[in-house]
Every structure is written in structure tokens, then in C-alpha cells.
Amino acid sequence: MGFLRSGILVSAALAAVHARCVPRTSIDCSSLAGVSLGAGYSITSAEEYAAGEVIATDIINEISLCLVQGTISYGSNDVPVKNGANTLTWNLYLPLASDYNGRFIVIGNGGYAGVIDNGTMMEQLNLGYSAAGCDSGHSLAADGNGTYASFLGNTAEVEAWIHNSIAMTTTLTRELTTEYYATAPEYSYYYGCSTGGAQGFALAQFYPDLFDGIYAGSPGNWYSHLVLSFLWNGLHTAGTGYMSQDALNFITASVISACDSIDGVVDGLIENPLLCDYDITQLECTSGQSSTDTNGTVVCLTSAQITAAEAVYAGPKNVLTGDAVYPGLSFGSENGWIYQETILYEDFTTLILEEIVFDDLAYNVSSFNWGSDVSKVDSIASPLIDEISTNLSSFQKQGGKMIVTQGWADQFNAATWPIQHLEQLQAAMGADTVNSFFELFMVPGGGHCGSNPEYTHVPGTYNVLDVLVPWVEQGIQPTQMESITPPDGTNTTRKLCPWPKTAHHVKGDVDDWTSYTCSES
Numbered sequence: 032m033g034f035l036r037s038g039i040l041v042s043a044a045l046a047a048v049h050a051r052c053v054p055r056t057s058i059d060c061s062s063l064a065g066v067s068l069g070a071g072y073s074i075t076s077a078e079e080y081a082a083g084e085v086i087a088t089d090i091i092n093e094i095s096l097c098l099v100q101g102t103i104s105y106g107s108n109d110v111p112v113k114n115g116a117n118t119l120t121w122n123l124y125l126p127l128a129s130d131y132n133g134r135f136i137v138i139g140n141g142g143y144a145g146v147i148d149n150g151t152m153m154e155q156l157n158l159g160y161s162a163a164g165c166d167s168g169h170s171l172a173a174d175g176n177g178t179y180a181s182f183l184g185n186t187a188e189v190e191a192w193i194h195n196s197i198a199m200t201t202t203l204t205r206e207l208t209t210e211y212y213a214t215a216p217e218y219s220y221y222y223g224c225s226t227g228g229a230q231g232f233a234l235a236q237f238y239p240d241l242f243d244g245i246y247a248g249s250p251g252n253w254y255s256h257l258v259l260s261f262l263w264n265g266l267h268t269a270g271t272g273y274m275s276q277d278a279l280n281f282i283t284a285s286v287i288s289a290c291d292s293i294d295g296v297v298d299g300l301i302e303n304p305l306l307c308d309y310d311i312t313q314l315e316c317t318s319g320q321s322s323t324d325t326n327g328t329v330v331c332l333t334s335a336q337i338t339a340a341e342a343v344y345a346g347p348k349n350v351l352t353g354d355a356v357y358p359g360l361s362f363g364s365e366n367g368w369i370y371q372e373t374i375l376y377e378d379f380t381t382l383i384l385e386e387i388v389f390d391d392l393a394y395n396v397s398s399f400n401w402g403s404d405v406s407k408v409d410s411i412a413s414p415l416i417d418e419i420s421t422n423l424s425s426f427q428k429q430g431g432k433m434i435v436t437q438g439w440a441d442q443f444n445a446a447t448w449p450i451q452h453l454e455q456l457q458a459a460m461g462a463d464t465v466n467s468f469f470e471l472f473m474v475p476g477g478g479h480c481g482s483n484p485e486y487t488h489v490p491g492t493y494n495v496l497d498v499l500v501p502w503v504e505q506g507i508q509p510t511q512m513e514s515i516t517p518p519d520g521t522n523t524t525r526k527l528c529p530w531p532k533t534a535h536h537v538k539g540d541v542d543d544w545t546s547y548t549c550s551e552s
């Protein structure tokens with residue numbers, strides 16, 4: 032705060048006092064372009080559009096909006112400065128005053144980012160939010176293609192990516208929101224998944240005062256070790272251990288048939304994979320048996336495939352200490368492993384090891400030492416890209432509320448990491464304290480930030496804000512969450528529960544979330 036000229040700050044502060052008593056108003060959109068900003072901040076356009084005039088990633092503006100775009104130049108310590116060497120690009124969608132709900136929301140990024148998640152911003156605009164987003168401090172387009180992330184060679188851009196870009200964006204765009212309505216937003220929310228989930232944890236840890244409510248989906252917040260799990264899984268499933276999509280679906284079908292009914296409902300899903308006791312060696316081909324029948328259908332697994340699958344379930348281990356480097360993947364998630372076998376370690380681990388850890392573009396990931404090199408990752412990469420503090424007391428004490436979602440069949444992230452991290456937080460801060468501001472919702476059959484495409488009957492949209500907003504604004508602690516819109520196009524809804532609770536069928540339609548109750552099993 033404090034970079035706008037002082038007169039504006041004073042009027043905004045006075046206006047905030049009256050926020051709830053006066054009808055909302057807004058100034059002319061284009062006049063925002065003339066607002067004087069602090070060093071490093073610039074506005075490239077501020078223009079009003081009527082409903083239906085703007086399309087953002089397939090989503091149209093259902094209401095008029097004031098669309099403001101600009102940049103932040105920042106220096107080596109990620110502080111906005113005039114003529115900083117690095118450029119962050121941001122977007123702000125402001126509803127006209129009559130549609131504004133008084134809330135400000137910032138949308139996070141996915142993967143290496145480099146683009147703004149305009150589509151999710153537009154969804155929030157249509158609900159009446161002032162919605163902001165950024166490219167996380169670098170443009171991938173400038174790097175030529177989406178898989179080679181040259182920003183990884185620039186330490187400031189790496190720190191901006193997960194740790195600081197959202198905070199830089201928030202400070203400016205919230206001031207502009209205040210300027211536009213002549214009053215500060217009543218509440219501020221953050222909403223992100225995947226890398227965006229990690230960005231959510233970074234906000235709670237490094238910028239605990241910025242947000243009232245944080246949503247962090249499929250959080251890659253132990254990023255440095257998450258990418259080591261990609262490498263472990265990639266290397267262990269290479270060569271003879273490789274499992275085709277058909278082989279993976281064959282495993283999942285077998286696991287589901289063994290564990291589906293544990294929760295009392297046969298729905299093609301495992302409600303709680305931790306209760307599933309499954310031995311994959313039962314799928315091993317008998318001596319001389321071919322793994323496919325004459326029609327090419329997978330009927331068993333080779334011993335190399337069994338060994339590979341066991342390594343993926345186990346997760347990477349440190350050869351010096353024997354400690355887990357990262358959790359393994361869960362029963363029922365196998366049908367999403369094709370990503371682990373191929374692109375994840377190639378796209379993420381290779382570049383992060385080459386650019387950040389070893390500073391060697393010819394580094395051969397097969398030579399990674401699962402003892403000494405883990406320490407190297409911890410000392411070099413972790414301070415730049417992880418956000419795993421178990422002390423979130425500053426965020427908790429200012430009244431912040433945080434919701435995490437995690438799919439049990441996430442194609443990217445080991446599902447049990449968020450459970451482990453919840454338990455770490457509880458051990459450090461006390462379970463009652465953590466439970467009063469932080470909730471984790473595990474999603475049976477859920478994928479990475481939505482559906483696992485092989486689980487077509489599992490709703491992939493989680494109505495997070497429906498429970499986060501009442502928690503923040505009215506102190507109503509969420510006891511359940513609805514998930515909707517499965518890929519199969521049916522009207523199936525499911526009940527998601529705050530871990531360690533899971534959904535238990537009470538009566539009625541098994542595909543209707545109201546037929547369930549949340550309880551510990």
C-alpha cells in the first residue's frame with residue numbers, strides 16, 4: 032500500500048468507513064489509466080466493455096466490465112522498481128458498481144504459468160467479484176514455447192513465479208479496485224490450483240495479511256520434492272516397466288473391484304483409498320502367459336510392470352536416510368499415471384534440475400543421486416520454490432481462513448501429501464488451532480484441479496467459494512462441500528468432506544450429494 036498519491040489513499044480510507052451504508056458507485060473506467068502509480072507500476076489500458084463483448088478462454092462477460100491491464104517492473108529482490116529487469120503482466124476485471132459484490136479475488140496460475148488465467152477471472156467477474164490475475168512474473172510466450180521455461184535461469188523470476196508475483200499483483204490491483212469504487216473491497220480472496228495451490232500456501236506463509244480467504248487446490252507446495260517424485264516415477268516406469276493406458280486402466284479396474292464396496296456404496300469409486308488393502312502381485316502373469324490376449328486386451332502384468340507399479344505406490348526414498356522424499360501415489364489413481372511415465376519429469380524435473388539445481392543444461396537426470404542430490408535440491412531449490420512452513424500463525428491470527436482440495440486420483444500430485452502436511456501443521460500449531468482456520472477436502476476419484484478424465488462419472492467442479500465465503504464473512508465453518516458437473520454430462524453431485532471425515536451414504540439416490548453425511552470412518 033501507499034504507492035498511490037496520498038490524496039487517493041485518504042479518500043479511499045474515508046470511503047471504506049462508509050462502505051456498508053452507501054450505495055456502490057464507480058468512477059469512469061478510462062480515468063483509471065490516468066491514476067498516478069508508484070515506481071515500477073504501469074497501466075497499459077483501461078476500457079469499459081458491454082456484456083457479451085469480451086471472451087476470455089471461452090468464457091464470455093455476462094455483465095459489463097471495466098478491463099484494466101498493465102505491468103509491474105521488478106528487480107532482483109522481487110520489489111517493484113522503475114526500470115526493473117523483469118516484467119510481470121496483470122489483468123483486472125471490474126464489474127460496474129451495480130453488479131459489484133464488494134469482494135476482491137485474485138486468481139493464481141498453473142504449471143510454469145507465463146499466461147494469465149483469464150477464464151477463471153471471467154467466471155468470478157460474472158459472479159460480481161473484482162477479479163485480478165497475472166502471468167506470475169514472466170511471459171512464457173517470450174520464451175518461444177510452452178515446455179522450455181527459460182525463466183528458470185533467472186532467480187528473480189523464479190522467486191516471483193510461486194512466492195511473490197501474486198502479492199505484487201494484489202497490492203496494485205486492490206488499490207485500483209479501491210480507486211474505482213472509491214471504497215476498499217470488503218473482503219479479499221485468493222483462488223488457485225496446482226502451481227496456484229502452491230502460490231496460495233506462499234501467501235499464507237509470506238504474506239499472511241493480504242487475504243481473508245485462500246483456496247489452494249492440488250497444492251504443489253513442496254514443489255522441489257514433487258518434481259523429484261515425477262522423476263522417480265518416470266525412471267521406474269521406463270523401459271520394460273512401462274504400462275500403457277490400457278494396462279493402467281486394467282490395474283485401476285482391479286483395485287476398484289477390490290475396494291469399491293468398503294464404504295457401502297458400489298459406485299466405481301474408492302471413497303478412502305487408505306482403507307484399501309490391495310496386493311498388485313495378484314495381477315502378475317503366470318509363467319509363460321502373455322500380458323495381452325489375442326484381441327490385445329490386457330489380462331495380466333509382467334514382473335517388470337509389477338515392480339514399476341510398486342515403486343510408484345511407494346514413492347521416492349532417500350538412499351542415505353531411508354526417509355520418504357515424497358509420498359507415493361494412491362490406490363485407484365493408476366489410470367492417471369501415463370503423465371508420470373512420460374511428460375511430467377521431462378517437462379518439470381529435467382528443467383528444474385538443469386536450470387536451478389545443477390546449472391548445467393546438459394545434466395542427465397538418470398544420474399540423479401537419491402541421497403546427496405536430495406540435499407542439494409533442499410539447499411538450492413527449496414528456498415526458491417517451496418512453501419511448507421508449519422507455522423501459519425500470522426495468517427490464522429489475522430482471521431484468515433484456508434481451504435485445500437486434493438483429488439485421490441490426481442494425475443500429477445501424490446494425494447496423501449496434503450494429508451501429511453495437514454498433520455504437520457496440526458503437530459506444530461495444535462490440532463484445534465489448525466482446525467479452526469484450515470480445512471482439507473479429499474476428492475474420491477478426483478483428478479488434478481478437476482476431473483481425472485478416466486473417472487468420467489466423478490464431478491470435477493468443487494463449489495469452494497460457496498463455503499469459503501460464509502466461513503470468512505459469517506464465521507460459518509464448512510462441514511461439507513458440493514461437487515458438480517462430471518465429464519459424462521450427467522447431473523451427478525457428490526459430497527466432499529473435511530478430512531479426516533468422508534462421505535457415508537444415508538439414504539436415497541447414490542448420485543445425489545444430499546444422500547450422504549460426512550463422518551469419520
Ligand SMILES: *[C@@H]1O[C@H](CO)[C@@H](O)[C@H](O)[C@H]1NC(C)=O
Binds near residue numbers: 085146149
Ligand atoms: C488474457 O491474458 C493475456 C495475457 O496472458 C492478455 O494478453 C489478454 O489480453 C487477456 N485477455 C483478456 C480478455 O483479458
Ligand SMILES: *[C@@H]1O[C@H](CO)[C@@H](O)[C@H](O)[C@H]1NC(C)=O
Binds near residue numbers: 175176178179
Ligand atoms: C522449446 O525451446 C527449447 C529451447 O529453445 C528447445 O530446445 C525445444 O526443442 C523447444 N520445444 C518445442 C516443442 O518446440
Ligand SMILES: *[C@@H]1O[C@H](CO)[C@@H](O)[C@H](O)[C@H]1NC(C)=O
Binds near residue numbers: 324325326
Ligand atoms: C475377442 O473378441 C471377440 C469379438 O469381440 C470375442 O468373441 C472373443 O471372445 C474375444 N477373445 C478373447 C480371448 O477374449
Ligand SMILES: *[C@@H]1O[C@H](CO)[C@@H](O)[C@H](O)[C@H]1NC(C)=O
Binds near residue numbers: 396
Ligand atoms: C543418461 O544416463 C543414462 C544412464 O547412465 C544413459 O543410459 C543415457 O544414455 C544418458 N542419456 C544421455 C542423453 O546421455
Ligand SMILES: *[C@@H]1O[C@H](CO)[C@@H](O)[C@H](O)[C@H]1NC(C)=O
Binds near residue numbers: 422423424425
Ligand atoms: C510462528 O510465527 C510467529 C510469527 O512469525 C512467531 O511469532 C512465532 O514465534 C512462531 N511460532 C513458532 C512455534 O515458531
Ligand SMILES: *[C@@H]1O[C@H](CO)[C@@H](O)[C@H](O)[C@H]1NC(C)=O
Binds near residue numbers: 520521522
Ligand atoms: C439434469 O437436470 C436437468 C434439470 O433438472 C434436467 O433437465 C436434465 O434432463 C438432467 N440431465 C440428465 C442427464 O439427467
